[in-house]
Amino acid sequence: MTIDKNQLENELVKFYKQSDVPAHLQESVLYSLTAGGKRVRPVLFLELLEAFGVQLEKAHFQVAAALEMIHTGSLIHDDLPAMDDDNYRRGKLTNHVKFDEATAILAGDALFLDPYYVLASCDLPAEIVVALVRELSFASGSLGMVAGQVLDMEAEGKKLNLAEMERLHQLKTGRLLTFPFVAAGIVTEKSEKSIRQLRAIGELLGLAFQIRDDILDVTADFDDIGKTPGKDVLEEKSTYVSLLGLEGAKNELSKDLTEVKKLLTELSNFSGEEIFKLIDSLELK
Numbered sequence: 001m002t003i004d005k006n007q008l009e010n011e012l013v014k015f016y017k018q019s020d021v022p023a024h025l026q027e028s029v030l031y032s033l034t035a036g037g038k039r040v041r042p043v044l045f046l047e048l049l050e051a052f053g054v055q056l057e058k059a060h061f062q063v064a065a066a067l068e069m070i071h072t073g074s075l076i077h078d079d080l081p082a083m084d085d086d087n088y089r090r091g092k093l094t095n096h097v098k099f100d101e102a103t104a105i106l107a108g109d110a111l112f113l114d115p116y117y118v119l120a121s122c123d124l125p126a127e128i129v130v131a132l133v134r135e136l137s138f139a140s141g142s143l144g145m146v147a148g149q150v151l152d153m154e155a156e157g158k159k160l161n162l163a164e165m166e167r168l169h170q171l172k173t174g175r176l177l178t179f180p181f182v183a184a185g186i187v188t189e190k191s192e193k194s195i196r197q198l199r200a201i202g203e204l205l206g207l208a209f210q211i212r213d214d215i216l217d218v219t220a221d222f223d224d225i226g227k228t229p230g231k232d233v234l235e236e237k238s239t240y241v242s243l244l245g246l247e248g249a250k251n252e253l254s255k256d257l258t259e260v261k262k263l264l265t266e267l268s269n270f271s272g273e274e275i276f277k278l279i280d281s282l283e284l285k
């Protein structure tokens, strides 16, 4: 069974369609939320739930939406002049270019805070909601994505070794990609041991995703992927491609994706055809 993408899209925009949200903020947030993201993280979460035999309900789509809201906010802030200073993302003007810098900062702020309102309002048992709130904050705040972004800024002009790069990306990209795995374990009330297994799989997929991003940064036609070359390309920062070579990075990506699939098949009560397809779609030949 495939998930209802329309329901995900509806949940994602619903919060900002409320008349109490100021019109200018509404326009800016909705611009980025509907700018053509692949929805990898929320789709992974929903597919994982299905793979564990869960009948999807509105609350699950709300958790998925909360996750994509944080991701979108991080992209808006990442593109700001004080960060990557990018003019284009997903083939469209970045939020601060389309609107202005203050609006983009506030749109990001909204997208970092509103997910907790959405989570706290969804119809799931209170212990599950608390665990989800804790995990989403862990993934995105000073122990997760924000920490990774700080390490990334500090790495400018330096050559990192593989272990330092892995740490940086585990935080910057990996934590939020791990959330769907841990959250699926929380929602299905898995044992601590199973949640540890799910976290390890998510971390490996997070790493694979970053290797993929580094490969695309050097191989993709930027017009095709709709973004301008990142600072790592322009400033010759350490990337998986610079450390492993293009072929080495592609091999590492393929090896990690194969391992992710193997680890998933070892989970009990898991039947995830759609997840395997999604993981295969991340391969770069």
Ligand code: GRG
Pocket: 036, 037, 038, 039, 040, 041, 070, 073, 074, 075, 077, 078, 083, 090, 112, 140, 141, 145, 146, 149, 172, 173, 209, 210, 213
């Ligand atoms: C306060 C949560 C918070 C964050 C602020 C700016 C910042 C700190 C962190 C930046 C994090 C960042 C931009 C990581 C890059 C992750 C990455 C590989 C993004 C691309 O993800 P895709 O391919 O993008 O899923 P689409 O466009 O499909 O949504």
